[in-house]
Amino acid sequence: MRIERFLTGITTSGTPHLGNYVGSIRPSVGHSLRPGVESFYFLADYHALIKVEDPARIQRSTLEIAASWLACGLNPDRVVFYRQSDVPEIPELTWFLSCVLGKGVLNRAHAYKAAVDKNTAAGNDPDADVNVGLFMYPVLMGADILMFNAHQVPVGRDQVQHIEMARDMAHSFNHRYGEHFVAPEAAIEDHVATLPGLDGRKMSKSYDNTIPLFAPREQLKKLIGSIVTDSTLPGEAKAVEGSTLFQIYQAFASATETEALRQAYAAGISWADAKHLVFERIDQEIAPMRAAYQDLIDNPAKIEAILLAGAAKARTIATPLMSQLRHAVGLRPLQTHASTTTKAVKQALPVFKQYRESDGQFYFKLLSDDGKLLLQSGAFASPKVAGQTIVALQTNGITATQASPVVLKNGPGVTDSDIAAALQALQIAKEAKPA
Numbered sequence: 001m002r003i004e005r006f007l008t009g010i011t012t013s014g015t016p017h018l019g020n021y022v023g024s025i026r027p028s029v030g031h032s033l034r035p036g037v038e039s040f041y042f043l044a045d046y047h048a049l050i051k052v053e054d055p056a057r058i059q060r061s062t063l064e065i066a067a068s069w070l071a072c073g074l075n076p077d078r079v080v081f082y083r084q085s086d087v088p089e090i091p092e093l094t095w096f097l098s099c100v101l102g103k104g105v106l107n108r109a110h111a112y113k114a115a116v117d118k119n120t121a122a123g124n125d126p127d128a129d130v131n132v133g134l135f136m137y138p139v140l141m142g143a144d145i146l147m148f149n150a151h152q153v154p155v156g157r158d159q160v161q162h163i164e165m166a167r168d169m170a171h172s173f174n175h176r177y178g179e180h181f182v183a184p185e186a187a188i189e190d191h192v193a194t195l196p197g198l199d200g201r202k203m204s205k206s207y208d209n210t211i212p213l214f215a216p217r218e219q220l221k222k223l224i225g226s227i228v229t230d231s232t233l234p235g236e237a238k239a240v241e242g243s244t245l246f247q248i249y250q251a252f253a254s255a256t257e258t259e260a261l262r263q264a265y266a267a268g269i270s271w272a273d274a275k276h277l278v279f280e281r282i283d284q285e286i287a288p289m290r291a292a293y294q295d296l297i298d299n300p301a302k303i304e305a306i307l308l309a310g311a312a313k314a315r316t317i318a319t320p321l322m323s324q325l326r327h328a329v330g331l332r333p334l335q336t337h338a339s340t341t342t343k344a345v346k347q348a349l350p351v352f353k354q355y356r357e358s359d360g361q362f363y364f365k366l367l368s369d370d371g372k373l374l375l376q377s378g379a380f381a382s383p384k385v386a387g388q389t390i391v392a393l394q395t396n397g398i399t400a401t402q403a404s405p406v407v408l409k410n411g412p413g414v415t416d417s418d419i420a421a422a423l424q425a426l427q428i429a430k431e432a433k434p435a
Contacts, residue, residue, distance in 0.1 A: 003396050004037050006187070007150035009044040009084070009141075012061040013052045016068040017210035018282070019195040019203035022251045028154070029073045039079040040148050040314070041069065043307070046084050046091070046140060050133040066303045068213055071293035076306050084144065086311035089318040093143040094136070096325060100172040101139060101165070109138050110161055142166040145184050147318050149428060152187040160186045177328040179429055180321075195251055196244040198227050214293045217283060224279040234270035249278045252285055316398070320421025349429055350374065350422035352390050354383070362386045366393075366422060373411035374419050380406055394430065397423045
């Protein structure tokens with residue numbers, strides 16, 4: 001079974017609120033626990049530079065977002081959790097991709113077009129106050145995705161265009177330099193809950209109507225108490241439809257609890273009592289995580305260590321892939337034999353060799369494209385089990401070495417990154433073949 005790679009980025013430009021929790025953090029953490037899924041979560045601090053000019057705000061947001069996701073149950077041992085700026089291969093790949101993508105594609109990007117339309121309507125120069133970062137945003141996002149050959153990228157419908165652009169970049173690069181990238185798919189999040197804010201509009205920092213996810217208990221109570229309601233008096237039936245209070249409660253409560261509040265609305269519950277119910281239900285879920293969050297906020301060095309460890313995991317994939325890409329585009333040692341045209345030459349690949357020794361046992365080895373020994377297996381009593389181990393390595397990459405029933409040894413002078421690069425090359429070549 002192929003391991004599906006999912007990748008999610010979180011821009012470090014604000015403080016997480018209840019809407020972020022319900023719409024992204026809670027479902028994403030749950031998704032990361034599914035079998036057969038390899039999840040990548042990163043703090044998109046390069047993206048934040050496009051719209052946030054306050055360095056302290058970016059640093060604080062990075063801390064708060066990392067602490068929030070960890071406190072909500074994201075397990076850094078199960079996922080790859082890293083800070084975008086700790087993976088230098090990403091901006092390098094951004095440049096590579098910018099050299100194969102047509103400018104006309106970026107001209108049609110929604111955010112850039114919106115800025116141009118706004119300027120035009122105001123009678124200003126179309127590109128007034130438009131920085132290159134905003135224009136190039138889709139390329140950086142493409143590099144985020146293609147760097148790890150993610151199969152699925154969970155996005156809302158407003159972000160689908162960026163995934164389509166990433167697919168264009170993958171196809172353009174592969175056409176010019178050989179098969180290196182998997183074309184990602186958009187995992188459209190149609191059923192993600194959207195939480196209303198204090199004023200009834202969508203909860204968003206743009207509207208200044210948010211409820212911070214880990215607000216202290218008393219602050220949370222005060223904010224819930226400030227939610228806008230109508231003038232219905234105690235004892236009068238209240239409408240569920242359009243009720244901000246009811247919608248927020250529903251996002252946290254069970255079906256039974258939700259039905260009970262629905263009946264209480266019909267029976268004329270007072271707004272004060274309804275707000276108290278909502279507050280207690282939210283606090284019931286958030287309070288245990290609030291303590292963990294505060295502990296992390298008070299120990300930024302702990303978060304820093306987690307992010308650096310995640311970046312190290314990310315770079316076991318990014319560094320060997322970038323080495324392949326540099327070689328493919330011609331950024332390589334001068335003594336290396338140059339191919340005439342990349343597109344005309346079939347890409348040489350690593351290969352597994354399975355064999356039987358005189359002791360009656362079965363073995364396999366992984367050789368590089370130039371015949372160098374990368375990985376040597378111990379003895380298998382069954383050729384079937386040896387074959388299954390090879391398939392696991394081809395499908396799941398270097399992580400499968402940990403589950404091997406026999407010892408697998410690196411070749412002389414070979415690092416885990418070398419093996420990861422070879423296995424990744426096999427994965428990409430297999431997935432790029434027509435069905």
